[in-house]
Amino acid sequence: MADIVNLNRARKQKARLQKKAQADENAVKFGRNKAQKSLDKARAEKASRDLDGKKRDE
Incomplete structure (x- = not known):
């Protein structure tokens, strides 16, 4: 006999x-780590x- 399978669970x-x-x-x-994010932020600010x-x- 086959095992009974709950279709909702599957x-x-x-x-x-x-x-x-x-x-x-x-x-x-x-995904980027914190160091990469802070480096990009510092470069943008500079x-x-x-x-x-x-x-x-003027």
Whole structure:
């Protein structure tokens, strides 16, 4: 005899696995650590300061 399978439970488990796979893919694609984020922020602030310093006063 075959084992009895709860279809709702199987469906939900499949959905959970798909969401986990998508989350892992997004973490690799978009994830950055704190050091990388702060470095990008510091570079943007420096670029803004440099640009402001080069503007002409009128």
